[in-house]
Amino acid sequence: MITGIADIQEAYRDDAVARRYVAARFEQPLGALLHARQAAYLIREIRRRQPAKVLEIAPGPARLTTDVAAATGVRPTLVDASRQMLAEAAQRMAARGLAARCIHGDAFSLPFGRQFDCVYSFRLIRHFGDSDRRRLYSEIQRVLRPGGFVVFDAVNEVISSPIRRADPASHQHYDALFTRNGLIGELQAAGFRVLDLHGVQHHYGILRRLQVFAAPRSAALARAAMELVDRLGGRPLEWIVMCQPA
Numbered sequence: 001m002i003t004g005i006a007d008i009q010e011a012y013r014d015d016a017v018a019r020r021y022v023a024a025r026f027e028q029p030l031g032a033l034l035h036a037r038q039a040a041y042l043i044r045e046i047r048r049r050q051p052a053k054v055l056e057i058a059p060g061p062a063r064l065t066t067d068v069a070a071a072t073g074v075r076p077t078l079v080d081a082s083r084q085m086l087a088e089a090a091q092r093m094a095a096r097g098l099a100a101r102c103i104h105g106d107a108f109s110l111p112f113g114r115q116f117d118c119v120y121s122f123r124l125i126r127h128f129g130d131s132d133r134r135r136l137y138s139e140i141q142r143v144l145r146p147g148g149f150v151v152f153d154a155v156n157e158v159i160s161s162p163i164r165r166a167d168p169a170s171h172q173h174y175d176a177l178f179t180r181n182g183l184i185g186e187l188q189a190a191g192f193r194v195l196d197l198h199g200v201q202h203h204y205g206i207l208r209r210l211q212v213f214a215a216p217r218s219a220a221l222a223r224a225a226m227e228l229v230d231r232l233g234g235r236p237l238e239w240i241v242m243c244q245p246a
Contacts, residue, residue: 029223030201030211033230034238037200038122039067041240042151046072051117055079055143057107058124062089062100069098077116079105108135112143119144120151126175133176137190141245149195149244154178159204159237183241192243199236203229 042064046054054076059065065076078100080086086102093100105111107124119140125133140150157177164171178186184194201207206229214222 028211029215029219029226030207032223033207033226034201035063037230038153038240039064039071041198042068042120043071045149045151045242046074046118049118049149051148053077053116053145054118054120055110055112055116057110057119057121057140058085059089060085060123062092064120064122065089065100066092066096066098069093069100070096075099075101077101077103077112079103079107079110081106108132108139110139110143114143114145116143117145117148118151119148122153125152126155127173128176129174130176133186134190137187137192141191144245147244149242150192151240151242154183154239154241156180156199156235156237156239157182159235163204180239183239187241187243188246191246193246194241194243196240196242198240198242199233199238200240201230201237202232202234204237 046068051074054074056065056076056078058080059076059078060080060082062078065078068074069076078086078089080089080102081104083104086104090100090102103111107121121140125136128136144150155175155177157179160175160177180197183197187194207226210222210225210229214225
């Protein structure tokens, strides 16, 4: 399992990983469903709240960035520890006629003052242990303007733990696992007020079976079925978290 700051950063400093990242994780129906939910949430909140300056930490190859920028008109600032991911992000943005300010930098020491109205980051905070998460929360707070908000993802311990115990080899990166109350408590202790916990990937066991058995026959049919199942609600595999400094 990949753990620790150096190991996680090194895992993404590879040109081939950067090029394959979206295709490997988010083009199959289950990954595409997660991507669509995350992008739709960000687009809705940015349109509603109208932040003047937006920061994305660890954008990778601009998986979410391109959709969010195209739909909202924002010109985000992107910070990533991987030059390879930043290069891929810049290329993907340019291919769609979109602009972004790309900065090679460390999420644990952001090269900014208090200047952003919105900070978002997916597949980052969840990969670190308690003390490192506290450091990330502190850095995000430091660069947020008064009234600013942050959006990120978190994994539901109740659903994820049995899956990981059954198949540990499929989970190469460490993920912090939370109960709903535990997540809220951690954020409150870090000085945040939770505005929303938006569940995604409901009924994950059914979604996974659709991926395995239906997607090879018809990706479109599998995706349509997943959409219906996910919208039934229930206990999610993950949350999209929105909060702001208290």
